[in-house]
Amino acid sequence: MPSVPRDLRYTKDHEWLAIGDDVSVSGVTAVAAEALGDVVYLDLPAVGATLRAGEPCGEVESTKAVSDLYAPADGVVVEVNADVVADPGLVNTEPYGRGWLLRLRITGTPDLLDAQAYAALVGADVEEPR
Template sequence: MTVPAELSYTADHEWIATDGDVSTVGITSHAAEALGDIVYISLPSVGDTITAGQSCGEIESTKSVSDLFAPADGDVVEINGAAEADPASINTDPFGKGWLFRMRITGSPDLLDAAAYTALTEGA
């Protein structure tokens, strides 16, 4: 399982990378592997205000449908249309081409560093 050290993580298996005032959000390789082949995603819309820990979309795989949880409070500023068109990219490159959306954070998120996330997933 890959856990890039430069990213932050949620206990719900989302990752977040902050660059200036915009953060990119995706799901971790652990989540992508657990879901299996991802066939459909429903993302929040640009302009949506989302709340940390609340569902903001869905990820459907050949195994199940799972909620996508907001990693922080904020406003959605961009979605990854390429991932919507090719959800399999989330399985093949969850930390790159498989990013899901970008947001402007307005509330302090409760995030884990790579070591804490690794400990969480190894304990699962």
């Protein structure tokens, strides 16, 4: 079981969010990436799309299944990671690094889990600070 980075926030649907002052970064957790298997295709929302927390905003296709991607917070997409679209396997190899999916300008207060709560939900350990 992969460990859970302490400095991120999480949804029960296995998305993570690094909350920034102006723009926040979102992706799929390592737990989800491991469960999905090899990710082969991503359908991500367009720049400028308005997202609502908990609602589907795209799809992640792997060798095992197609799964919905859920918005981690209310917000507007300001950037889509072109590298991960070109190489979806980055979701598996670097889910908290180069495998990020979206940059969002958050428009509401997200209802997210901290690392301890998410780790308890998935049966993982919390990663020590970097």
